Amino acid sequence: MSSDRFLLIKSWSYTLWADIDHVLCQLLIAEITNRIPVIYWPTHCLHNGVVQTNGFELYFEPISNYTIYHLAKPDYTYYPPIWDSDSLLADDRNRDTWMYRNIGEIISSDANVVVGDAYYNVSELIPFLKKNHSVYGMSAEQIYHYLYSKYIRIKPDIDMExxxxxxxxxxxxxxxxxxxxxxVDKSVVFDARHSKEYGNQYWNKVYKRYTKNQNEDKIRKIYPKGKIKKPxxxxxxxxxxxxxxxxxxxxxxxxxxxxxxxxxxxxxxxxxxxxxxxxxxxxxxxxxxxxxxxxxxxxxxxxxxxxxxxxxxxxxxxxxxxxxxxxxxxxxxxxxxxxxxxxxxxxxxxxxxxxxIVKKDSNNVFSRIKNKAKEFIDKCKKKLLKGGS
Known part of the structure; x- marks a missing residue:
């Protein structure tokens, strides 16, 4: 492994296990690209809060012998190109646009330091695994087990507890x-009755309704024809x-x-x-x-x-x-x-x-009989209107 090729893994969500998920996927990228991984969680991460520390190392052992300060060298090249040795400690507020964060571009970059601050799941990375990689042919869950057992070590005081x-x-x-x-998230109610209209992209669609902590009686008034599934x-x-x-x-x-x-x-x-x-x-x-x-x-x-x-x-x-x-x-x-x-x-x-909120259940036996009977009556009416016997 070259000593001047690094992957700087920054925090993604600022919450603990979501960021560990992100770290594991970035560690797989580090293996694919033959880079030295360096993890940095800044002060404003949810479970850091200590000034001028690496939040990751408050809970877990370091992944490598390098820190973010080893990577801030004026003669190093960086990708995405928004970074340089002076801005490395900062966050990119425009990262949600995914500019310069295509997986293929990240993996193929020749820069000394590639910054990983966007989330990819393991399934997205499987196509980039070569046959000589130790996890080639594994499922996504098996790869997660491999990454977890290889890299994540909690601090001794936590392990003792x-x-x-x-x-x-x-x-x-x-x-x-x-x-x-x-x-229970009382601020959100999902109205799923018309979810077919939105295909698989249901998460960001209009039937995600915010209720402002209204109680169940008020919600029943908002959705009088729906059946409530309790959290x-x-x-x-x-x-x-x-x-x-x-x-x-x-x-x-x-x-x-x-x-x-x-x-x-x-x-x-x-x-x-x-x-x-x-x-x-x-x-x-x-x-x-x-x-x-x-x-x-x-x-x-x-x-x-x-x-x-x-x-x-x-x-x-x-x-x-x-x-x-x-x-x-x-x-x-x-x-x-x-x-x-x-x-x-x-x-x-x-x-x-x-x-x-879902549609009221109409799939019981009596409802099915009722629907069949209605279909039969409708057919009879149509035949009578056409002069049938």
Whole structure:
């Protein structure tokens, strides 16, 4: 590997597990392009907050022996061309335009320093893998397992907390089910009744309705002809399936919401275990939980819960959550040990922690009989109008 070819991996979303997802994909690009990876998360990342530090290294061991300061040399060339040795520490506020961020251009660049601040998923990178690469022929999930096991190492103090909790509450309680429940997003309601009009590009279309924390009664008035699917309602039936099938002894709950803890304590009693960490009430914003200068503790709590969940025997999570997907990537669970939940309506997926409006169910037996009878009567009417017998 050349000592003057680098890939600078900047933060993408400023949230912890979303940025780790981004880091893993960029590390694969570094392998494809034979570059030395250097990770830099600035002060304003959600879980950094400490002035003049690299947020990544607050929680994880360095990936290489280089820092961003080794890359800021006047004689180096940079890609995208918006960067130079003076601007390297800054963020590009126009990166959402994707200018100079085509995957092919990133991979084929001859610059000394390529800056990776745009997100590509592993599936997009698979076509660029050569036959001699160690992950050639693997699925996207297998590649994630490979990248995670090769590169991500948590700091010793965090690992010590994880092992202590595991030995005290998980180790001797086989089998344990981990459950990740995201806080209900009360500000968004998806009206999916006309989703076919928008094809697969449903996420940014007009039936994503903002309700400004209105309660369910008001929402019913807004959507009088729709059926409401309540946020996180799928969890209870899915948990019951795991308990009955695998004789679950303990349920380890991961959640950012205090109300969810109270609800699950009532439902599962002494079966429920969870870490002692700071959580918010349903209407509060997670990103404003504490003073910016003490944010590391919040990041430690998230990592601790995630790794403890990965040590459990089974897992139920949210398919729209980076945390849930991280739990599935830390180790290979097998096909039947993990269930990632989402609302499915007309072959489209929606987050399970939001309210979904669908058409009222008309697929029961009586409705089908009624529809068949109506079709028969309509046919008869048409024949009579044409003079049929």
């Amino acid at each position: 994880i092992q202590s909790y595991y030995n005290s509450f998980i180790k001797n309680n086989y089998p344990v089910l981990a459950v990740h429940v995201r806080k 996180n309602d799928l969890y209870k039936s899915e948990i019951r399936k795991f308990i009955e099938k695998y004789n679950i002894k303990k349920i380890f709950l991961l959640t950012d919401c205090e109300e969810t803890v109270r609800e699950y304590k009532k439902l599962y009693g002494s079966m429920l275990i969870y870490t002692d960490c700071k959580r918010v009430l349903g209407g509060d914003c997670v990103s404003h939980m504490e003073n910016p200068m003490i944010k590391r503790r919040r990041g430690v709590e998230i990592i601790k819960d995630t790794y403890i969940a990965s040590k459990c025997d089974f897992f139920i999570g949210n398919d729209f959550s980076h945390l849930s997907h991280t739990v599935t990537r830390i180790k290979d669970w097998g096909d039947k040990s993990v269930s990632l939940l989402y609302w499915l309506y007309k072959r489209l997926k929606y987050p399970v922690n939001v309210m979904l």
